[in-house]
Amino acid sequence: MPETTPRGLTGLAFGGDYNPEQWPESVWREDVRLMREAGVTLVSVGIFSWALLEPSPGAYDFGWLDRVLDLLHENGVRVDLGTPTVVPPAWFYRAHPDALPVTARGERLAFGSRGAICHSNADYRAAAVDITTRLAERYGDHPALAMWHVHNEYGVPVSACYCDSCAAHFRRWLARAYGTVDAVNEAWGTAFWGQRYASFEEIDPPRLTPTVGNPAQALDYRRFADATMRENFTAERDVLHRLSPGIPVTTNFMTALSQCDSVDYWAWGREVDLVTNDHYLITDGRRTHVNLAMAADLTRSVAGGAPWLLLEHSTSGVNWQPRNPAKAPGQMARNSLAHVARGSEGALFFQWRQSRRGAEKFHSAMVPHGGTDTRVWREVVELGASVGSLASLRGTRTEADVAVLWDWHSWWAQNLDWRPSEDHDARERADAFYEALYDRHLTVDFAHPEADLSGHPLVVVPALYLMTRAAGDNLRAYVENGGTLVVSYFSGIVDEHDAVHEGPHPGALRDVLGLTVEEFSPLPAGGRVRLTGPGGAELDADVWTEFVVPRGAETVWTYADGLTAGHPAVTRHRLGGGTAWYVSTRLDAEGLDALLGRAAEDTPLAPRADLPRDVEVVRRTGESGTFLFAINHTATDAEVPLGTAGTELLTGGRAAGRLAVPAGAVRVVRLDG
Known part of the structure; x- marks a missing residue:
């Protein structure tokens, strides 16, 4: 079995992306001297270096990389060695222009950035495996090598291509997945709008159409694009496993829900030897430390609860948001150690030395433009010492209190066109429920809807529009066996093909919730409703209401006004040894806290009122x-x-x-x- 921890590290990892190719060799020895001063133990190398390693077709130059790896080894710094397949060289695209991706509008993107790849292109696939093979043959047993880093941030900025190569690949993928074109017609509901196909050859990617296309086809294309990127990852991984045995292979995820929506990380987590993640604060006025905690909890959950590694974050400001504030004094350490608290085996940054040229020259780094006589550098050195003092943490696991269900396939389906309200946002509900749990000082595990939930006294379903029958049965068994379930509106509505479950809403959940929903009633822009509940307590809500019919459930809060006035808004259903709560509207933070407080009374979770906010x-x-x-x-x-x-x-x-x-x-x- 491949190793799951970086070879040669005895404590936590500390360091970042090192791009010596941006600097003259005279700077390299200064770099390693400063790395020793800062306590750096691991750096990522070579991620964007294909054009330097293979400057012309079949002509290789490894001399500079030999010198870099030898220098790092001499100075006790371990290496996370990248396969540079995220940016093929300019000569490659000149020879294979059809390897550039095509948008749904039919526009072919140009070379000059990064990640401009058609992942179905046979020439790209062959070239990626070739350069990976060359690297593995040369460095597979290098004494500095700690782990392999395949590609970079799959799905960013391009995940899906709509060219003819992808069309042919998509047809093959559908044939494997469904067997017959009749099965595709059934799954996609092509009887609607006369979209029936007589053969696989008639099927194209969901390119630009006069109006909304088939949502089931669009959903399957998201799955296809994700699976195609994963095929390319596993092809490189398998080369590395064969030629560099015993060295873990990873690729850097971006699990923060606001940053990458094209990758099914539940599936990817099963393919890497070690889960790693990149996380950057979204400075939009919200409490950034809450989103950080959420991303770390989600990454740990993708790793199955095992330790993972923060492979990139920033020492201070980034460069790609509308406004990029600096981090406050002490925030770098606080951010880094918050990731460690939630399971990371260290903290690495993008990047070591701040670039003078290129698109990311204003992105902060461990060695800033101002050099070592700066606040950032002093905080880096202090943080390196702190990370070094935590070596005994290695291999321990974060304890969680509750589970939140999340599924990328449901998110993809939810974000397709023509849903009941554009104001409903599944990610916003996930953020809101997570923040409410965070403020109750509960540590969260995320879970796939079909996962074993028996270890969690409370399970929250923020907005799971797509839910399989197996997932619905799983939640029913969870409640019957004593669990407490909290479900938000517009959950359990469709199956894996975006087909509405037969019978009343919420099809996959109506039995466990003990109710049906006769009709959705989204509110107009800016519309609000009041809810009345126990002791006359009132809650405020917006965006969404429903006509709920209890069928075994008891009403806890009732709509006080609006079209649904007098109808149940929040219900509770006793089933077997447990209870299932349902909230049919979008509660604000105060309302979510009240709801979770009532639901927690059905669990053995102890209140934590003695802990200060934040x-x-x-x-x-x-x-x-x-x-x-x-x-x-x-x-x-x-x-x-x-x-x-x-x-x-x-x-x-x-x-x-x-x-x-x-x-x-x-x-x-x-x-x-």
């Missing part, structure tokens, strides 16, 4: 002990209860009773016993 408390546990992370995202000093005394690893002091966490600081306590 102070995270997360535990990692393993053979080396139990470690409590306390992360203070506020400008006020805080205290958190310990329960058990221990040693604070970042300061070396003892801690007992209540742990003091200064404003903006992080504390990590190895608990006694």
Whole structure:
């Protein structure tokens, strides 16, 4: 079996993307001197270097990379070696212009950026395997090599191509998936609008049409595009496994729900030896540390709960948002250690030395334009020492309290055209429910709808429009066996082919929820409704309402106004040993907190009212002990209860009773016993 941890690392990883090809060799020795000063243990090399490694077809130049890897090895820095297949050289596109992707409008994109790839193109596939083979033959047993890094951020910026090569590949994919064209017609519902196909050869990608095309075809094309990228990854991975045995192979994910919607990371997580992730703060006015925690929890969940690795984030500002503020003093360490708290085996950045040229020259780096006499550099050195002091964490796992269901296929289907309201956003509901759980100081595991949920006393379904019958049966069994389920509106509506489940809504969930929905009633822009509930308490909601008919469920909150006035808004259904809650409208933060508070009463989860808002408390546990992370995202000093005394690893002091966490600081306590 391949290794799942970087070879040669004895502690947590610290470092980043190293692009020495951007600098004269006279800078390289200064780089490694500074890496030693900062405590760097791992760097990613060669990700964008195909044009340098193969400057003309079949002519290779590995000399510069030999010198870089040897220099890093001499200085004790391990290497995450990239296969540079995200950017083929200009000569490749001149010889194979059909390897450039084509949009749904029929426009062929040009060379000059990155990721401009038709993943179905046979010439690209052959060239990618060839350069990967050359690298593996040369460096497969290099003493600096810790892991392999295939490609870069699959799906960004292009995942789907609509060219003729993709059309032929799509037909083959459909033939394998369905067997017959009649099965495709049935799954896609092609009787509607006379879209029936008599043979696979009549099927094209979902290119631009006069009006909305077939949603089931569009959904399958998302699956096809994702599977095609994954085929290319596994082709390179298998070469590396064969020629470089014992070295883990990965590719960097982007699991933050707002950043990459074209990749089914549940499927990808099964293909990599070690799950790695890139995460960048979206500075749109929201609490960025909550989205960070969500991305880290989702990445850990894709890894099956096993430790993972943060392969990229930023020391300070990025360069690709409308406004790119710097991180506040201490925020770099706080961000980095929050990822570690939620399962990362280290913290790496993009990139080591800030570029002077190119599209990302204003993206922050470990060594900024200002050099070492800067706040960023001083914080990098301090963080390196902190990460080094946490070596005993290695291999431990983050403890979670609740589960949130998420499925990329459902998100793809939800985002197709002609849904009941453009104001409903499945990702927004996932963010909102996650934030409500975060504010109740509950650590979240994400789970596939068909996964085993028995270890979680509370399961939340934010907005799962697409749900298989197997998933519905799974949730029913979960509740019958004593679990507590909370489901948001517009969930369980269609099957895996985007066909409405037979019978009343919500088809896959109506039995477990003990109700039916007669009709959706989305609100007009800006519309709001009030809900009345226990003791006359009122909640506010917007975007969506429904005509809910209880069929065994009890009404907890009722619509007080609007078209659905007098109808149930929030229900609770006792089933077997558990309960299932349903909320048929979009509650605000206060409403979600009230809902989750009531649902938590059906679980053994203990209230955590003694923890301040925006102070995270997360535990990692393993053979080396139990470690409590306390992360203070506020400008006020805080205290958190310990329960058990221990040693604070970042300061070396003892801690007992209540742990003091200064404003903006992080504390990590190895608990006694």
